[in-house]
Amino acid sequence: MVHYLNYIRGFMGLYIQNEIISDLKKTNSYLTINIPDKKAYDTGIYNNEVDGGAFFYGKLLGLWREFYNLAENYSVWLDNNTQYCQEKNILGFYFTLDDYTENKFLFLSRLVEVLYEYYFWTGHYSHLISDKEIDKLVQYYTYSNYNEKDLLWVKEKMQYALMRWVLTSKRFIEAKDFLSSLNEHKEFAIRSEAMRDAESKVQIETLTKESLSSISDRFNTIVHAIKTDAEEVKKLANDVGKSLEEVKALEERVSKLRTKYNFVGLSSGFSQIKDKKEEELRTSEVAYKNLFGCMFICPLAILLIHVFFPEKLPQGYNILQVFLPFITIEMVMLYFFRLSYLEAKSLRAQLLQIDLKLSLCSFIDNYVKYRKEHNTNVRKVLDSFDSVIFSPIQANENNIPSMFDGMEALANLADKIIKK
Template identity: 45%
Template sequence: MGLYLDENVVSNINILNSIVRRDLTDYENNQLFSKKIMDSEEDFLNTAVLTAWMTFYSHFTNERKFLDDNTQFNQESISDYVKFNADMYAKDKIQFLSDLIRVLYELHFWTGKLRGEGIVSDEFLTLLENRYENLEDKTTQFKYIRENLAVALVQWLLKSQNFSEAKGLIKNIQEKKESFIEEVTTLKVENLNEIDLKETEAIKNINDNFSSIKNEIRINKESVDASLKNIAESLIEIKELEGRVQDLKSEYNFVGLSSGFNKIKEKKELELRNIEVNYKNLFGCIFIVPVIITVLHLVTPAVFPKDLTVLFLALPFLTIEMALIYFFRLSYLEAKSIRTQLVQIDLRLSLCSFIDGYVEYRKKNNVNIDKVLEIFDSLIFSPIQTNENNIPSMFDGIEAIAGLAEKITKK
């Protein structure tokens, strides 16, 4: 287990962090190379210590295993000086700063990854050397770190067991590589011979089968041509059938609804024929009665009396004539109403055969059909107008005759 993974060392470093932060909290925002800091010895040292410590503790907190793996040289060389604790900090800040920067320099040397690289730069190390290297009773290493630590790290790496194992591995890989190349060369020759043999056999098989395949392709082509001809003929027949189906679709569209309207139409046409016969007969009676009376008067004038008794003879004929005129009017209006109904029925029959094609047309042109169907429903299923309110009832005619008789009696 590495030095910085040991529980005691971890505990001491965390305690030391609390002390450093407490003592040097006023220097957190200071810049190392500012003129104010450079002029004050105390401010410069405290700022340098705090900056180096914050850089170390950041790696210690966030990537401890990474820090431990890349500071093995200092852990082996000066293990007692890099187990940072409160006593080391309190005893000598300059020595503490020297050991701290040595650890950070090694981390940066191996990985190139350091939070705040300025703390191990040659400029800063030279500045520290000029200030603290020649002080009495101080064993600082700022010059050694700048000039010799990199060489020491490389020498340590070259002498390490891991490097020896790496060299052995490279040598072993080289030997395996030569052996592998030799095996590959042998296999290549064998495989090339086998490939040539198989290629010759494949070419022979292809030549043997080429004629057979060519004949088979020709036969299949003839079969496909015949099939395409049949398909083309079938397409023509299908198009003709499609046209017939469209005609039948238009003819039998809404066949149930059309059948109902046709029955109503036949019934109304029969009624119209009967009514036309009736009102024609009534018209004949209305017309022939005055003609007969006129002819009798001209041929035999003695038949009609010359006094007021003629009124009693004329009154029945007049009454019958008025009744015939009334019923003639009723028949005529009823015939007119039926003709109106037949026109409406013919309109509905036409719509039944037309609406389906019209809806399809609007769908193809992306036009909304909801309103069309709504109007179609309202028209098809609306009641057929008969104009019955305009036809006078039988009792209305009786009342008119009674009123006329009452006026004649009073006179």
């Protein structure tokens, strides 16, 4: 509503001018200082028992505060919604200090008018300009022998004057004429659209017939092409059948290659470990076989010397000088023979585990597919595969004696023999 009023009435801009605002500030300062803030005047309808000065100045101060609050904080809003007062009674609505000092009654009447118009357009409510409060002022004006016609006009006729002012404004008439011409243009547009619709229907029917004819011709052409290509399709089907056989053969080869190269990186790592362990096993086997040969040959050599060359060996207790070192060496060789044998045994166990891991890498892919096809939980299979593949290789180290285990026992035995 407010924007529409601004359009049809124009924009005068009284209460947004810096000079007017400056004058309003001066008036406000004067009224604030010189009018006491009393509330007793608002207790009821004015009569001759109420202090007239207190009533009048109290009403004036209340109306002025409400007006000045709008002018100070909502100046554009106030200016937009008081255009009638600005246009019809421009001289009385500056609210300068001179206006107040010249005629306080007219000053208050103008405040009532401008606030009445503001609240009329905005739709807000203020009890200060209600009919009841205006009646109080009318009674006081009558009692004071001052002309109350302005206030009665505000109460009884101002709302009609505002509506008449809007309806007779130039821009409202222009808007009315625009709506009339808009209706005429609307009817013309409807008739034009109806004519275009009729023409469009004729064009649509013509295009429909042409399209159906074109589609029919195209359909016949496609059917002929399909029949012509049917024989070629049969030939291609035969060729595809032959190709399928070749594809199946290739699929079998790929499956074999997949089995062979499945987890090729993992298999390569295990193969390298296997090669190292096999080399260690060969070294360990050579070691314990050589130790076994030495352990067997040395006693045999002593026996042969004793049989065929008895004079070469010491006699009596002197023979201990030969046998004690010999027995010591034999025990040491026996100890290292045991170490080499257990190491070879451990390496064989490790190689067995590595072979198991390599075998799993070879067949796990096909096995997982088989389980999927039979709706079996593949996750458990993969968890089991991970637990085997990535488990450490057991070396049975707890069963292999340390390099110096038993040396203390040999030393104690030798010490006892020497003491004897």
